[in-house]
Amino acid sequence: MKKLVPTIIVLLIVVAALLILGPFYILKEGQMAVLTRFGKIVEVNEEPGLSFKMPVVDNVVKYTSKLLTWNGDAQRIPTKENQFIWVDATARWRISDPIRFYESVNTIQGGIARLNDILDSTIRTVISENYLNEAVRSTNRINEMKVEENIGEVESEEDRETLRSLTETDTKQNEIYIGRDRLSNMMLQTAAPLTEVYGIELEDIIIRQIRYSDDLTASVFDRMIKERNQIAEAYRSYGRGQLSYWQGRTENDKMRILSEAYAKSEEIKGNADKEATRIYSEAYRKNEEFFRLWTELESYKEVLGGVEKILSTDLEYFDYIYSKDGKNAK
Numbered sequence: 001m002k003k004l005v006p007t008i009i010v011l012l013i014v015v016a017a018l019l020i021l022g023p024f025y026i027l028k029e030g031q032m033a034v035l036t037r038f039g040k041i042v043e044v045n046e047e048p049g050l051s052f053k054m055p056v057v058d059n060v061v062k063y064t065s066k067l068l069t070w071n072g073d074a075q076r077i078p079t080k081e082n083q084f085i086w087v088d089a090t091a092r093w094r095i096s097d098p099i100r101f102y103e104s105v106n107t108i109q110g111g112i113a114r115l116n117d118i119l120d121s122t123i124r125t126v127i128s129e130n131y132l133n134e135a136v137r138s139t140n141r142i143n144e145m146k147v148e149e150n151i152g153e154v155e156s157e158e159d160r161e162t163l164r165s166l167t168e169t170d171t172k173q174n175e176i177y178i179g180r181d182r183l184s185n186m187m188l189q190t191a192a193p194l195t196e197v198y199g200i201e202l203e204d205i206i207i208r209q210i211r212y213s214d215d216l217t218a219s220v221f222d223r224m225i226k227e228r229n230q231i232a233e234a235y236r237s238y239g240r241g242q243l244s245y246w247q248g249r250t251e252n253d254k255m256r257i258l259s260e261a262y263a264k265s266e267e268i269k270g271n272a273d274k275e276a277t278r279i280y281s282e283a284y285r286k287n288e289e290f291f292r293l294w295t296e297l298e299s300y301k302e303v304l305g306g307v308e309k310i311l312s313t314d315l316e317y318f319d320y321i322y323s324k325d326g327k328n329a330k
Helices: 004-021 098-104 108-128 132-135 158-169 181-196 214-284 290-303 314-320
Strands: 024-027 031-037 040-045 050-054 058-064 068-071 076-078 084-097 199-210
Touching: 024 031, 031 098, 040 098, 040 181, 058 076, 058 098, 058 132, 068 108, 068 214, 076 108, 084 108, 108 181, 132 199, 214 290
Parallel strands: none
Antiparallel strands: 024 050, 031 040, 031 058, 068 084, 076 084, 084 199
């Protein structure tokens, strides 16, 4: 019995030492581990829970088995027609072969560094081999859309249709044969074999955003301004036509009103002259001598009103002024 006590104590010390050195490790759900012994891979564990390892000599490197995200920096890339665009892409990936991954890149950051090299190069290659419209659109539905200008208040439906025809823009975009989605698939098919050697499986590559470079943006804006100027000129042309129409209509109305007024005034003057003639006739019949006197005096006012000097009054016209008995004296 006395001989067993030291043995038991030694065993307890060994067990305690082993426990202190950590003979176990825990894998959470969605994790996997690579066990190395003296730098050599001895085991790959993908089962969650408590697992055993050799203390001191075994090293455990844990990786996630979940999907990871790669976010590249935006690149300024020329398209096939040498138009520069900024391409911002993202990708999803996972560790498919932990042994290869450990041997080639070792860490997640090392894997991302490899992806930076592969994916940046792949994206640049695919974009530069295709035209701009292939990168910015996935379908040709834009050419099936009919955009109509919102026409405001006009005189008639005919004018509305005329103005709509003037402002209609029939700008057809270039047909696409590959499209943005298929370009993403082409990138995936190109990059996937290159990442397999690192134990990385690419789930997808997505073009997240495409922005025009400054020079291309200016060109697009110039084209938009040109289209809007064409529409504005159509409105101005319509407005000038309406101005001419209303000016002509106003002038016609003015001439018609003046003509009617002139005819009415002539009619009134004719009736007045007729009435005046009648009055003169009646006055003449009542007292011919007085009528002649009154008409002569009225004539003097009209004829001599602004005359300052008369050189001779030896005219029959002045008899009523200078003759004692008037014209009847002769």
